[in-house]
Amino acid sequence: KNQVEQSPQSLIILEGKNCTLQCNYTVSPFSNLRWYKQDTGRGPVSLTIMTFSENTKSNGRYTATLDADTKQSSLHITASQLSDSASYICVVSDPSNTGKLIFGQGTTLQVKP
Amino acid sequence: EAGVAQSPRYKIIEKRQSVAFWCNPISGHATLYWYQQILGQGPKLLIQFQNNGVVDDSQLPKDRFSAERLKGVDSTLKIQPAKLEDSAVYLCASSLLGYNEQFFGPGTRLTVL
Numbered sequence: 292k293n294q295v296e297q298s299p300q301s302l303i304i305l306e307g308k309n310c311t312l313q314c315n316y317t318v319s320p321f322s323n324l325r326w327y328k329q330d331t332g333r334g335p336v337s338l339t340i341m342t343f344s345e346n347t348k349s350n351g352r353y354t355a356t357l358d359a360d361t362k363q364s365s366l367h368i369t370a371s372q373l374s375d376s377a378s379y380i381c382v383v384s385d386p387s388n389t390g391k392l393i394f395g396q397g398t399t400l401q402v403k404p
Numbered sequence: 405e406a407g408v409a410q411s412p413r414y415k416i417i418e419k420r421q422s423v424a425f426w427c428n429p430i431s432g433h434a435t436l437y438w439y440q441q442i443l444g445q446g447p448k449l450l451i452q453f454q455n456n457g458v459v460d461d462s463q464l465p466k467d468r469f470s471a472e473r474l475k476g477v478d479s480t481l482k483i484q485p486a487k488l489e490d491s492a493v494y495l496c497a498s499s500l501l502g503y504n505e506q507f508f509g510p511g512t513r514l515t516v517l
Binding site: 295300325332333334335336337340380382384388389390391392394395396397399 | 460501503504510511
């Protein structure tokens with residue numbers, strides 16, 4: 292069954308600290324993986340997209356990694372800010388190639404001053 | 405470029421009542437999606453339209469949910485009658501075509517009492 296699992300479910304860190312969120316997937320064949328940021332009361336916004344051949348991709352203080360062999364991805368946030376408080380969702384494209392997405396359950400990050 | 409618009413942003417109804425949500429996608433986007441997001445979970449696809457045709461409605465509870473996109477632009481999602489378990493955020497997303505990046509609206513938070 293094609294699934295996406297994320298850990299931890301929630302995380303609290305102090306402002307300025309770094310953190311890493313994890314995503315494991317069982318989707319096959321693999322096409323691409325996105326990390327979305329969802330602020331409270333808003334829709335998800337794409338942070339990065341990674342294809343099979345990419346290992347690392349950065350977007351400002353956000354760095355995503357992908358290991359297609361172990362089917363794992365991580366999102367590293369450097370020097371966290373209060374505005375990073377949000378839910379982070381790992382999403383893999385469904386192999387049907389119809390545009391359908393397979394969502395993880397998300398990691399809720401709270402950055403405290 | 406204007407984003408995906410949704411209304412209302414919030415709705416509170418009693419069980420067995422009816423409710424309708426409206427979505428206006430990004431101009432020119434042929435594909436439109438409706439998702440249900442229960443608190444603490446990732447979005448679940450309810451229905452996918454390509455122009456005014458349905459691509460996937462396999463997870464739409466058709467006994468109470470209906471959706472239409474008559475002119476291939478904006479769309480409405482209706483619930484009749486609502487149940488307590490329908491309390492969720494209903495997200496609309498659009499993409500240029502099915503395999504392109506999806507852009508999400510802010511969502512409608514529904515509370516069923």
